[in-house]
Amino acid sequence: MIIILITTIIYLPLGIALSVSQPYRVEGKMGQAPLHCSFSSKFKPEELQVSLYKGLHGQERICTAYVNLSEPYFITDGSVHCRGNISSGKVEIIINGLNGEDTDIYRCEIEILFPPPYLRRVGNGTVVYIQETPNCPTAFTQSQSQSQTAQRASVISDVGPLPLLYAILIITSFSFLLQIMKNICKWRDTGSMAPKVSQKESYRQF
Known part of the structure; x- marks a missing residue:
């Protein structure tokens, strides 16, 4: 004690x-x-x-x-x-x-x-x-996604339909060239298939 x-x-x-x-x-x-x-x-x-x-x-x-x-x-x-x-x-x-x-x-x-x-x-x-960290998108992430979408839309509007027109023009030109080359080849084949007359047959006609 x-x-x-x-x-x-x-x-x-x-x-x-x-x-x-x-x-x-x-x-x-x-x-x-x-x-x-x-x-x-x-x-x-x-x-x-x-x-x-x-x-x-x-x-x-x-x-x-x-x-x-x-x-x-x-x-x-x-x-x-x-x-x-x-x-x-x-x-x-x-x-x-x-x-x-x-x-x-x-x-x-x-x-x-x-x-x-x-x-x-x-x-x-x-x-x-x-505090628990929320899994859902916050206002900040939503504003970021909206700004990115707006940027993409502005880029598309700035570029316009020019790429599509260029593609159509290239395809049309290529098709036209192919058609010309095909006609040239057909014309050559037709010329080469013309009948040839021998010299004896030509004398006989006289």
């Missing part, structure tokens, strides 16, 4: 020495969601570990990063990954790779690793709502 009381007296001030707060609700879109975790400590931290948990009481860790405040920017790996920055008692996190099914409560955990004493505190959680 005495040991428990002494432990409580020692660690109670340390627990109060660090507090973490989060907004109630944020909204994300296009697979991204911003999350802000504010923390205050009686001690000036130099090395932190920032972790993000999914669920109100779950232990599903989405991302975690060790951060030295001399280089406060961090980024993690994974299909769902985080990038962020720490400044003036605030952790600005951007969660990437989310979809509509990832809408849940996300809790921010701050651990002060240096200088001692070691402190750890988890935030109260933030409801992160992820």
Whole structure:
């Protein structure tokens, strides 16, 4: 009993020495969601570990990063990954790779690793709502398709019926040339088929 009381007296001030707060609700879109975790400590931290948990009481860790405040920017790996920055008692996190099914409560955990004493505190959680990306065409895509159709129509109207006329003219000229060549060949064949009279027959006629 005495040991428990002494432990409580020692660690109670340390627990109060660090507090973490989060907004109630944020909204994300296009697979991204911003999350802000504010923390205050009686001690000036130099090395932190920032972790993000999914669920109100779950232990599903989405991302975690060790951060030295001399280089406060961090980024993690994974299909769902985080990038962020720490400044003036605030952790600005951007969660990437989310979809509509990832809408849940996300809790921010701050651990002060240096200088001692070691402190750890988890935030109260933030409801992160992820909008589903619609599969139907948006107004932007519709305007793009309409502009492309208008461009095609303007090109057709600028060109006009000239290509069709050129094609008809070429086909007509080719047919005319073929007809002339056919007549020439027929005329030559007719000339070559004319009957030839021998010299003896010509003498007999005289």
